[in-house]
Amino acid sequence: MARFTAAAGFERDAGALPTEMRKNMEFFVVHLMKMIGDFTPDYEALKASGTRIIVGVGKESAGQPAHEAAVLAAGRLGVEPAYFPGDHGGFAAEAAAFAPLLREALGA
Template identity: 90%
Template structure:
């Protein structure tokens, strides 16, 4: 795993394979390990970059209490891409990681050839929004612990909660997500007009098995805002990990390179 120094942080990342650059952006409390099942399959065709976002797992911050901003996370993505190749790249983004991908494309449209955004949780588009309140989750975290806060989050988001005790690294990541990332992600609204005018090909993916979940339904509406049909992938919100063998060929087909 390599380290890239960026303003205020150090990004731990891996670069594997050869061919066109494909960067994978994890969402929420996830780190680069989320892409382990699929990265090897993709590395047969692409130069695959996976990374821990700032504040997550091995990517440390100069100031752990600094307010997190989407534009800074998007700049991290840009710096990672530039560290590998200056050619237009491809991005596969998951869940909340789609937000910094949208931000990057909006402000650096020529940098990304194709963006596949898998289930961006743009739940403000829903007529009946899920009851996910970052302030309430912060209160639950302080009063009852991170397991209780994440249990409430998972239930509200329509995901199946594990219920088991969290490993120390995952506990740290989930605390960082609840305290610093959740509001940043939830407050972000893409500039749909700018995205449509960017010249970047944008594909919005949804899981075949996640219909009815807020992130799936919001992603379908976001695709409509962008004037594209959603692409249906194997599995659910994390299908790229749980169904990697079936997911990877479809992703390669959509990327078209």
């Protein structure tokens, strides 16, 4: 977990996470990470779908793999990334600031 959090650009040491969160992270890494890492979106099919696609990126996550992947995906889709408050989990940590921007981005 320490290697994962360091590679992902998280400042917090996994050993310092609360026990339940650490268990969830370990499950994610052991069971789900390979599927995510092996997945490559069909960018051409997505672009041809006619569906408006918004790629959200945390303003504070620059340098983290999730940020870099999102910016790359937006570029391949030919859309500008939509920047939201916080880092990779800004939707939770910065919910009050995140929600109105999400509504605006979705046109709701």
